[in-house]
Amino acid sequence: MFQLGFPKYLKDDVAKVIGLTADKTWNNSRYDISEDFIHYWQNNRAVVFPYRIYSIDNSNEIEDILNERQKMILHCIYSRSSDGYVRQKHLRSLLQMDYEDWAIPYIVKICDEYVVEILEMTYGILKDQDTERIKFFCSENREEFCKSYSRMISYWNEFYRPNYYKFHHYIGRKLFRECFGYSKSMER
Template sequence: MQLSHGPSDAPHVWVVAFPARLANDVRSVLAFVPDARLGPVEPFQVEVQGEIVAIPSRIYNEEPEVGLERSLTGTQRLILHCLYSRHSDGRVRQRRLEQIVSSSEPWVVPFVMQLVGEYVLEILEGIGQGLPGLAVPGSAQRRLYGEFISRNAVFFARTERRVVSYWSCYYRWKYATFGTYPGCALVEEFRAAASEQVGGRWPRHTPPPSTDAASGPT
């Protein structure tokens, strides 16, 4: 069961979603975020370069006015986009993803990776388009994501299983085999990045692209 924090807890919950050095920037961003009736949903924890962060599964705040966003620094706007990539509205998540997916900041990576394990097909396609370097051995993007996955093996395994589950539940009518589903290509590239990072084969938690799968939700 997922639990929601009360609205009064939101500032603390959002600050700990980022490395400690960004705490003041996060607080500056929160000054522009409208209040919400519901607080953030129970966060998931991952490691970012040796530091544990706890990112909300969902937030329910309306978006700030565009004019207010323009007054933020570049780092602060990136933080804002990351936070709203956790929004309950899939269209908001997709729009904010487009602003963060190509970032080279390690603390952005878990926000992108969490979206890989969700159900909006257009978001999966956007991630694939925004990370062309994943398919290039030795590229900066491959190193960035490979390093994150190597530190968060359990998180990535759960993401893989979710990709299979959402394909089976919602998209099997369109993609008859898992290997033709856009999420499959993504997890294959992420796994290759992790393998390159550790210098060995990374464990697989999805069917091979060339086979079918009879998987239900997990």
């Protein structure tokens, strides 16, 4: 389910992490992943991973036996959790690491979702960092990235407009423009 979400040279690390993640799902769901998948390109390689996973987060039980790269994989996988608190926890951990380029699709994808606290946290961590690698990834996936920007706007409009009446004050806009490199010219 996640092998296509990481470079081939990480195959053994991905298999180890997946083998250690919980088999138990939220509300005893009979599905452990969603039917929808995210599709990006990175370094001329397709990157494909589930939109959501429904596995219970058992990362506290297994992190100590993982190396740094495997922990990074674990955080990427759980950033797709159906639980927003789990997504935020793992994204925070990922952003605090010296993450590799293959983790960038997971970072970008989570930021087009509806949890404003995740956007605030992400912006707070990235605003003072060099985000050129993320900007390059976003430009490499221009069409998908512009869809993500539009999706972020629709969530602002639906849920956060009363608190951020002017869109240019919204944290999602700041994140996408300052840290991810969005500009109107990308839509042309």
